[in-house]
Amino acid sequence: MTSAKPSLFKLPTERVAEELIGMYLAHEAGRERTVGRIVETEAYLCEGDPACHAHRGMTRRNQPMFGPPGTAYIYLIYGMHYCFNVVTEAPGIGAAVLVRALEPVEGIQLMRERRKVDALTQLCSGPAKLVQALGIRPEENGTSLASGPIKLLERPAVGARRQSRRSIVTCERVGITQAADLPLRFYELGNIHVSKRSPKAERTLERR
DNA sequence: GACCAGATTGTCT
DNA sequence: GACAATCTGGTCA
Numbered sequence: 001m002t003s004a005k006p007s008l009f010k011l012p013t014e015r016v017a018e019e020l021i022g023m024y025l026a027h028e029a030g031r032e033r034t035v036g037r038i039v040e041t042e043a044y045l046c047e048g049d050p051a052c053h054a055h056r057g058m059t060r061r062n063q064p065m066f067g068p069p070g071t072a073y074i075y076l077i078y079g080m081h082y083c084f085n086v087v088t089e090a091p092g093i094g095a096a097v098l099v100r101a102l103e104p105v106e107g108i109q110l111m112r113e114r115r116k117v118d119a120l121t122q123l124c125s126g127p128a129k130l131v132q133a134l135g136i137r138p139e140e141n142g143t144s145l146a147s148g149p150i151k152l153l154e155r156p157a158v159g160a161r162r163q164s165r166r167s168i169v170t171c172e173r174v175g176i177t178q179a180a181d182l183p184l185r186f187y188e189l190g191n192i193h194v195s196k197r198s199p200k201a202e203r204t205l206e207r208r
Numbered sequence: 209g210a211c212c213a214g215a216t217t218g219t220c221t
Numbered sequence: 222g223a224c225a226a227t228c229t230g231g232t233c234a
Contacts, residue, residue: 042226044226051226052226053226056220059219059220060219060220061218061219061220075218075219075226076217076218076219076225077218077225077226077227078215078216078217078224078225078226078227078228079215079216079217079218079225080215080216080217080227080228081216081227081228083226083227085226098226100226126227126228127226127227128227128228129227129228173226174226174227175225175226175227176225176226177224177225
């Protein structure tokens with residue numbers, strides 16, 4: 001397992017969101033390590049996307065979104081849940097990818113304790129759930145994914161089973177009211193850890 | 209399985 | 222003062 005290449009985060013946000021599927025998100029706090037395989041993401045674009053936090057310019061909350069690509073952007077939603085994003089493209093742009101679901105890989109017992117549930121599919125099948133399961137903290141907002149406690153990893157190229165494009169479903173994003181129809185959500189077809197499936201988009205994929 | 213309401217607080221207008 | 226990139230538990234079919 002090696003760190004993701006920094007150049008990855010400079011790609012267009014939709015590309016990053018798609019490329020992240022199949023990669024690994026790791027969190028280290030002292031000796032406690034948890035790792036999950038990314039199975040669902042959403043892209044939030046700097047232009048033409050009113051659902052993006054950065055749409056109306058920089059504020060105190062969204063400041064990390066305007067930092068260098070590969071920065072962690074963690075924010076509080078609905079007064080009680082935290083969500084984790086990866087900043088993309090270039091400094092000052094204000095685009096990011098929301099990680100929505102993981103397949104638990106390492107530190108599963110720790111995840112169970114943090115989430116206070118047993119079922120594997122309930123550990124990381126939602127943006128706020130995976131933050132809780134990995135033990136990601138709001139203080140880690142703005143840290144670098146290359147050197148901070150949160151890391152993005154990929155399997156070495158040799159012998160790696162490359163994520164086939166065919167098995168990635170593209171559909172509308174979840175839980176937003178503005179620009180809800182843009183196809184900016186990506187998830188792995190058939191994976192039980194995905195937070196919400198889109199039967200319509202899956203049928204379209206099957207026909208290809 | 210689908211739908212709905214309630215919890216709860218920082219941020220922005 | 223309204224709203225929000227959510228989750229959970231309850232109800233109903």
